[in-house]
Amino acid sequence: MNPEMNQRLEALLETVQRPARYTGGEVNAVKKDWAGRTTFCFAFPDTYEVAMSHLGMKVLYEAVNREDDLLCERAMMPWVDMMAGLKEQGIPLFSLESHRPLRDFDAVGFTLQYEMSYTNILAMLDLGGIPLEGRQRPPEAPFVIAGGPCAFNPEPLAPIIDAFLLGDGETATLEMLRVIGQGRAAGLSREDILVNLAGVPGVYVPSLYEASYHEDGSLAAFTPLMPQAPLPIRKRLELDLDAAAFPQRTPLPFSEAVHDRIVLEIMRGCTRGCRFCQAGMLYRPVRERSPEKLLELAKGLFEATGYEEMSLSSLSTGDYSQLLGLIGSLNACFMDQRVSLSLPSLRIDNQLQEALVDTARVKKSGLTLAPEAGSQRLRDVINKGVTEEDLLRSVTEAFEQGWSSVKLYFMIGLPTETDEDLLGIADLARKVVACYYALPKEKRARGLKVVVSASTFVPKPFTPFQWAAQDSLDDIRRKQALLREALKIRGVTFNWHDPQTSFLEACFARGDRRLAKVLLRAYALGCLLDGWSEHFNYQAWLQAFRDTGLDPALYANRVRGKGELLPWELADIGVTRAFLWREHERALAGQVTPDCRLGCEGCGLRRFDGVCLP
Amino acid sequence: MKMLVVYEKMGPHRFIGHLDLQRAMQRALRRAGLPVRYSQGFNPHLLLSFAAPLSVGVQGAREVMELPLAREMEEQAFLDRLNAALPEGLKALAARALEEETPPAMARLQAARYTLKPEEGLEALGQALPGFLAQASIPFEKRGKAGVRQADLRPLIHDLQLHGGALHALLALSEQGSARPDQLLASLCEYAGIPRPRCLITRTALLDKRLLPLEQP
Numbered sequence A: 001m002n003p004e005m006n007q008r009l010e011a012l013l014e015t016v017q018r019p020a021r022y023t024g025g026e027v028n029a030v031k032k033d034w035a036g037r038t039t040f041c042f043a044f045p046d047t048y049e050v051a052m053s054h055l056g057m058k059v060l061y062e063a064v065n066r067e068d069d070l071l072c073e074r075a076m077m078p079w080v081d082m083m084a085g086l087k088e089q090g091i092p093l094f095s096l097e098s099h100r101p102l103r104d105f106d107a108v109g110f111t112l113q114y115e116m117s118y119t120n121i122l123a124m125l126d127l128g129g130i131p132l133e134g135r136q137r138p139p140e141a142p143f144v145i146a147g148g149p150c151a152f153n154p155e156p157l158a159p160i161i162d163a164f165l166l167g168d169g170e171t172a173t174l175e176m177l178r179v180i181g182q183g184r185a186a187g188l189s190r191e192d193i194l195v196n197l198a199g200v201p202g203v204y205v206p207s208l209y210e211a212s213y214h215e216d217g218s219l220a221a222f223t224p225l226m227p228q229a230p231l232p233i234r235k236r237l238e239l240d241l242d243a244a245a246f247p248q249r250t251p252l253p254f255s256e257a258v259h260d261r262i263v264l265e266i267m268r269g270c271t272r273g274c275r276f277c278q279a280g281m282l283y284r285p286v287r288e289r290s291p292e293k294l295l296e297l298a299k300g301l302f303e304a305t306g307y308e309e310m311s312l313s314s315l316s317t318g319d320y321s322q323l324l325g326l327i328g329s330l331n332a333c334f335m336d337q338r339v340s341l342s343l344p345s346l347r348i349d350n351q352l353q354e355a356l357v358d359t360a361r362v363k364k365s366g367l368t369l370a371p372e373a374g375s376q377r378l379r380d381v382i383n384k385g386v387t388e389e390d391l392l393r394s395v396t397e398a399f400e401q402g403w404s405s406v407k408l409y410f411m412i413g414l415p416t417e418t419d420e421d422l423l424g425i426a427d428l429a430r431k432v433v434a435c436y437y438a439l440p441k442e443k444r445a446r447g448l449k450v451v452v453s454a455s456t457f458v459p460k461p462f463t464p465f466q467w468a469a470q471d472s473l474d475d476i477r478r479k480q481a482l483l484r485e486a487l488k489i490r491g492v493t494f495n496w497h498d499p500q501t502s503f504l505e506a507c508f509a510r511g512d513r514r515l516a517k518v519l520l521r522a523y524a525l526g527c528l529l530d531g532w533s534e535h536f537n538y539q540a541w542l543q544a545f546r547d548t549g550l551d552p553a554l555y556a557n558r559v560r561g562k563g564e565l566l567p568w569e570l571a572d573i574g575v576t577r578a579f580l581w582r583e584h585e586r587a588l589a590g591q592v593t594p595d596c597r598l599g600c601e602g603c604g605l606r607r608f609d610g611v612c613l614p
Numbered sequence B: 001m002k003m004l005v006v007y008e009k010m011g012p013h014r015f016i017g018h019l020d021l022q023r024a025m026q027r028a029l030r031r032a033g034l035p036v037r038y039s040q041g042f043n044p045h046l047l048l049s050f051a052a053p054l055s056v057g058v059q060g061a062r063e064v065m066e067l068p069l070a071r072e073m074e075e076q077a078f079l080d081r082l083n084a085a086l087p088e089g090l091k092a093l094a095a096r097a098l099e100e101e102t103p104p105a106m107a108r109l110q111a112a113r114y115t116l117k118p119e120e121g122l123e124a125l126g127q128a129l130p131g132f133l134a135q136a137s138i139p140f141e142k143r144g145k146a147g148v149r150q151a152d153l154r155p156l157i158h159d160l161q162l163h164g165g166a167l168h169a170l171l172a173l174s175e176q177g178s179a180r181p182d183q184l185l186a187s188l189c190e191y192a193g194i195p196r197p198r199c200l201i202t203r204t205a206l207l208d209k210r211l212l213p214l215e216q217p
């Protein structure tokens, strides 16, 4: 940024909310010299506070910066006031480290955490001086790459993202950057570099494939345009987490992040097989970091940050094989430094709770339980292996230990759901309240607070419910009203959201490449920051669908047939379609499938040469 | 014993809010492994107090914070270790070991010096200055927790001069009454009949009732 522009930026910063979001220069931020390096900007399509809470960004930031030939800087979605100011002042969106516009980088990488951030990607490209569609980008424009959970159905972003990475990014990102850097150094054309990118295992380059559709709107064929374009694309896996890159010097946000603490990823993957859960299928097999490695990482992170809180991250922390030992050694190590350990959303079907009371440094943040469905029948359908008895026991124990607030998470609109299942939610809430009052007055903490949250179910790719229809908006609203009535119970609060956002999520989660037109149109109509309810403009989205001649219900509310080709089947996540279909049928029959640590269920991952549990 | 630390908050760091600064300093003290003390209770916090919060956007050249220590430490050793954990623009400039009984910096604080560098209008402000100061009272609307009320700025201005392309102000800053430098600028501009220019403000010293810096108790 030239001095004159810098002046204008300084003046702008004096007028916006939370200017520290945009200044960079945090402790542990890395500023490398650009000369002779392949330059990568990690772009997070949400605000600074959300971005700086995200572990994946910290992992890649450090993994890339550790390499001498590469550098990684950061950029986030500016808030509306800053966005308007940047436009007005003619200042392009810049990276926090070197204050260079996004268009100056060799590669710009977005993490796809949720569908409702897609318009922010467009806004950031636009503000950063990068043409929105791949085919419009001149040779010197950055390669726009993306990864993260939503990259497993990359199609709605196909014309916008040059290359997607499916799966773990620690090593693959470096390989992608080197293909780009070396290709540029050798003077290769943009097209040739894209072909080379397609040669990196786990990388999907959408422009090298073609899709055609049946009359009814479903996908007819999906074909590579050249032999170098693999199909399907097998996801990348980091098999040894102890060897995988993990951040040691994470930049410390000045403006407080949503989760501002040490986060230790103790395990990747989950074997429980909940049928609504996409992460549970995507991140198989289960891989653990050793307690020794974790302790070493924790010490390093504390020394580099001074954080006062630490949390353990995984899909199912209670399943980590050496959890008690790990908690014990972390507590012992950080006793003097007053680092507290917080363990959110513990699974309820283990005895961990008991062990935790002995460790004084574990934060009591209230009990969070996720039964997901209100009746045993429906919990069997979704394979959430939790019984009412388990639940009520955990709750009673928590009350006995002096906790008085319980959060219960449910989904509504699950396949096969009836009103009876819904009323089961109210029933359960009532029983939780009864558990509290069953304790003698002097033994329970004051101020009972039971919060029931019900989100709208969004069927996701690569789950046994990938063929299922989402309930219509009217259905969901009727069900919410029913629950609102039924949950008028003293001590119980009911949280719910209008299902419009979930409806759009459902469209994009299982969308095909035609949806990119809707996305571009919605952005042109002013849609952005859709994840922030005050900015979400549902009518504009509907108009974008109308303007492009696509029917959202085709994506969200349609039951797909067994034989239908699904847009995301370009990816091979290890778990097979046959397994998912079997699970789908078992779901409809109300049959549970046990945790596969108790015996392999044949999900297909074993095809990935011996990568699964012994 | 307790340690009084003089530190700067310059450049982009002027955009850090007070709570964020508190957190940043606490974490720096922890990274530095200094013998800090914690409050009792289930959620102990690091004991650290600041002489006076600084508004977002205003630089601080010699800000003051204090903390009790769990054991004796040399001033220079403390300073070196803390600085190793602080980023450029947020460095510690001096450390003074004080008796635990020394009244807190916050209580000793009476006034502060500021420099204000307006981007334009300096000439008009210079011409207006004598008349501005000759007023018996300078009423302004003070926004506080209790809503908006009328207050008088004049008795809170101990000194105000213009030289070297900047305004230099000595303003009251205590529990009994404080004047904000941006309010001073607003009132002066209003008096001079010019729109308020963009202006970089720096607080250059925190003073006790003898008008000596707080680090000299």
Ligand code: SF4
Pocket (backbone or CB within 6 Å): A271, A284, A285, A286, A596, A597, A599, A600, A601, A602, A603, A604, A605, A606, A612, A613
């Ligand atoms: S291969 Fe077998 S053990 Fe491995 S994740 Fe799949 S079902 Fe579970």
